């Protein structure tokens with residue numbers, strides 16, 4: 208069924224649960240299985256502290272049943288998980304919808320296994336990309352399609368481009384439409400799955416991964432793979448429809464407790480950052496699950512880079528699937544319980560989704576003027592025929608034939624030539640307009656960022672002056688005019704210093720964009 212363009216539809220977050228098999232370390236330490244899949248949707252978690260032989264089972268409160276959209280245990284294959292969670296999103300992305308799949312859960316619970324997988328057991332990334340390219344190839348629609356890919360990690364609250372690590376740390380920007388963008392991100396345009404897989408493998412090698420007490424190859428960062436599918440009509444028209452569907456695939460760092468993972472030093476600092484992002488994510492899930500209900504709350508996405516980037520995935524314009532992971536082991540009971548509580552809340556999140564359609568219309572002035580020139584030329588020739596036929600009614604047919612031939616020749620030759628010129632003028636104009644529009648957007652984003660920083664600084668300076676004045680008045684009153692040397696006031700917070708530092712580069716970038724815009728406009732005018 209085709210959706211009407213521009214129509215908003217409700218979409219409830221899909222929440223899946225995957226319980227991985229017990230691992231060797233868990234078996235060695237004598238852990239028992241406490242998480243069981245009951246059926247395709249139901250899971251039960253038993254408290255290992257309870258005495259299973261106690262027939263009275265007096266304390267049943269900590270044995271809890273959870274329902275999800277779909278549940279998997281150790282028997283599920285990578286294909287099973289992919290088909291039930293992600294495969295269905297592909298057609299939507301091609302039709303211009305946004306979609307997000309994210310893996311959530313404690314460290315070592317199997318998130319990277321589900322998303323990336325092994326060479327012998329590929330995960331969701333590879334399966335999705337293969338099916339996406341096949342679906343594009345099989346599409347019968349008359350559309351030109353291009354696929355762009357980017358791959359980043361958020362490590363210690365800093366964004367790194369995994370496809371171009373030399374670009375340093377990247378910044379988040381909000382554009383005029385309120386959409387979050389990563390400034391300076393590398394977007395590879397590819398048209399085959401093999402090429403995209405090579406990029407992904409290269410990027411993965413750069414991902415921050417370390418051995419921790421809980422997982423030998425623990426991912427210390429959140430990794431986000433974004434694939435954008437852009438399509439436009441092959442048939443040239445004065446109105447062109449462009450569709451853009453974006454798919455985010457996110458492998459989050461694991462939730463962890465410092466005491467349990469025995470992390471120290473650098474690992475502990477990472478843990479704090481990982482937890483800051485995941486705490487912000489948990490807060491958003493909490494607030495969103497309450498939204499619309501009695502306890503409707505403000506959703507604060509700004510607390511971490513992760514939540515700012517996942518804003519659309521949570522409560523925005525995206526079909527979203529959350530794949531929650533837990534270990535079945537009794538030794539991980541507490542982590543599993545906490546994870547299940549959040550996954551359960553996430554089921555209440557509702558998104559509003561809409562196809563991303565844009566209309567590019569070309570300037571008609573040039574088109575209209577050429578057509579009117581052609582019309583007057585034809586009128587002139589018609590008038591000439593009429594005039595001549597009146598004058599030479601008797602036997603001067605040859606002359607008329609000459610003029611008729613002239614009209615015909617003009618109509619075919621000149622028309623074809625003019626048509627050709629018209630088309631190429633359109634193409635050039637279209638390119639210039641498109642790049643001007645991009646520069647305009649970029650400039651607007653820079654302007655908004657600069658204003659935001661200036662506002663942050665002036666707010667802070669105003670508060671500081673106010674605090675200083677209050678202190679002075681208090682001191683004056685107490686010392687009856689004998690004012691002691693004043694403190695310089697509170698130390699400037701990090702976010703204000705960061706705002707000051709960012710203004711210079713933002714202004715420089717703004718100047719650069721303006722220069723480029725001038726150049727483009729000049730080239731455009733020369734061509735017209």
Ligand SMILES: Nc1ncnc2c1ncn2[C@@H]1O[C@H](COP(=O)(O)OP(=O)(O)OP(=O)(O)O)[C@@H](O)[C@H]1O
Nearest residue numbers: 227313314315316317318319320422425426460461
């Ligand atoms: N369903 C599964 N079947 C078989 N092995 C699994 C499964 N899930 C996870 N594993 C294995 O368990 C180990 C830990 O998994 P993985 O690295 O995917 O965890 P993680 O949740 O990504 O951890 P972290 O948050 O620390 O990165 C890996 O060796 C992985 O191969």
